[in-house]
Amino acid sequence: MTITPITPADSGIRVAVSTVIFSQRDGRIVLPLVRRTRDPHEGQWALPGGWVDAAENLDATASRTLAETTGLAPSYLEQLYAFGDIGRSPERVVSIVYWALVREDVARAAEQHNVEWFDVSELPELAFDHTQIVDYALWRLRNKVGYSRIAHGFLPSHFTLADLREVYESILGKRLDPANFRRQVENSGTLIPTDDFRTGSHRPARLYRYNHDVELAERGPLPH
Amino acid sequence: MTITPITPADSGIRVAVSTVIFSQRDGRIVLPLVRRTRDPHEGQWALPGGWVDAAENLDATASRTLAETTGLAPSYLEQLYAFGDIGRSPERVVSIVYWALVREDVARAAEQHNVEWFDVSELPELAFDHTQIVDYALWRLRNKVGYSRIAHGFLPSHFTLADLREVYESILGKRLDPANFRRQVENSGTLIPTDDFRTGSHRPARLYRYNHDVELAERGPLPH
DNA sequence: GCAAAAGTGTTGTGATTACACCCATGC
DNA sequence: GCATGGGTGTAATCACAACACTTTTGC
Incomplete structure (x- = not known):
């Protein structure tokens, strides 16, 4: 029996994973951003992420891109939302967005090149719809802190x-x-x-x- | 300036949308399933859904497939989770899953061919990972009923x-x-x-x- | 001793629970 | 009348907020 794709494998849709990584520093919530080195939005700040490899689970992609940014494993990692509106990128990209918490000491230990940590209340202009994504991640964080123990994820x-x-x-x-x-x-x-x-x-x-x-x-x- | 894809547009990953539709009937929670007419899992029951068109937003795809199943607009529609594990389908498919509530009278008014409503406590074996997906949707429903007013979505x-x-x-x-x-x-x-x-x-x-x-x-x- | 953070005690308030009780209808 | 679900009253309990108070350190 043969498998009959209803759409061609080349559907014109690509799948990416991005991660909103939160840490805590001097009583402020901070997150790491990377500077884009190519179009679209070259030179602007964006969430760390990457394309989903055909042989890699979504969670694994999130962990990998997170490791490439902070250098270490997060204390909490959860899928946030799938953003896939038509106009959010010149090409059609569906981004599976995760959010993560990293401990303060972990974040400080593994500073990387072309990555910068920003106070969430003083973010620069972000590429794509990443400002909206960060807003939503912050909303989830503030909500979740009220009915779970995730706040511990920030601490050593x-x-x-x-x-x-x-x-x-x-x-x-x-x-x-x-x-x-x-x-x-x-x-x-x-x-x-x-x-x-x-x-x-x-x-x-x-x-x-x-x-x-x-x-x-x-x-x-x-x-x- | 040219756009340089990092992966080819044919990444081997296809994007689908499925929807867990809940309704209420005689004090039971019920949901509609469709019988698959092709491989993989031909003949098994599955969640209604379809491929994401390159020119269609994710929400729109969910609304469309929901209309094709129940024939009418839901009283509540929300994204549930993106399922994208490697082994969940013979080909690599990332499914953006939504969940919806439809009023009892609406569901009864628009019964469709090859769609059947099942009591959630008596589900048949489902195709792919759809059993796990329904379990998660039910968990979200039960949680959300505790801190929101979604239960009204079931009623006329x-x-x-x-x-x-x-x-x-x-x-x-x-x-x-x-x-x-x-x-x-x-x-x-x-x-x-x-x-x-x-x-x-x-x-x-x-x-x-x-x-x-x-x-x-x-x-x-x-x-x- | 004094300032300041660590830690304990007490009291009031509002939400939740359990349950007794009355009301209005069909039969 | 009587069974039954609709609707009201009330007291006990619990979680939480406000705030007074004691303890232990550095200087």
Whole structure:
């Protein structure tokens, strides 16, 4: 039996993957952009990404392009949305966009050439529809921080409650009550207190580590 | 200036759109499947869908294939996920999957040939990875019903609180307290009481209509 | 001692739950 | 009348926010 394509394999549609990578730095949310070296939009800043190879899964493409940018594995990676409007590029391109979180220390360790990290509130003009894509990724991030534990994805293995609170505050853009914040996260069962403290200023703060028995976010029946 | 494709236009990857269409019938969630008329998986049941035309937006393709199945416009339509694993089809196919809600009366009015509606708890074996896709769509539906008003998408323009409660109960798979349910939805501001009542058995029940000033679900910065 | 962050205690408020109870209709 | 679903009332509970207060460090 033969397989009969209904459209020719050359359908005029190409498939790309881009990734919105978030990290945290000095209480700000930052993301890496690459400068385009060819048309269209040569010279403009764009999200890191690449074409999907016929023998490579979408997730793998996202991981690969992410590694090529930050040099290391993310602490969280999730598909965001498929953008495929006709006018978003001179040729017809469907972009499967992912979003990722990388820890602050990981991001700092692997700075690359022609990659620059920008504060999300001070982004330059972006190529294609990437401004809209970043807006949507930010919306998802702010939403998801309210009902999951993804904020931990920004932090190194050991951290204080003030560190974690700072992450929440920079994502949500508002101050949180330290006392109530402490109780909320203590009751969530996602943190394991250690016997170590961070000293240096004022009263030492206890260091916590993440309880890896609980997922950063519920993903439903999708394979992880 | 010339555009230089990095991969040839014939990348060996084709782009399709499929849609998981939900409706409600006798307290059960049902969805339409089409029988495949060619290989691969000839004769098996599959989600309605089609190839993306180079001149057609993804949303438009979803609406079109949905119309070809149910014959009418959905009350809710949202992108679900892009499935693109290597092994999911003999050829490399990236499927942008949407999910939709259609009102019970709309679904009943437009029954089509070679389309059959199945109870989601009694699905046959499906082609490709469509079983997994339906599982994920159901998970999203059950989640979203908890924090949005999409359940209204199943109902005709006028309905009783018992109708609405039945929708919630069939989605969530559990009974809800009628008294508390009433207060919750009355306080949500999404319902407008009418002066009409449904009679026929016991005490007549007031008919409500949906307040179209509030969206069925918050979609963030994505264009609707 | 003093400032400041770490950490604890207390109180009020609003949403949710469980359930008792009344109302209006068909039979 | 009586069974049944429509609709109201109410008290207990819980999560959360606001804020006063104590503890422990650096200087």
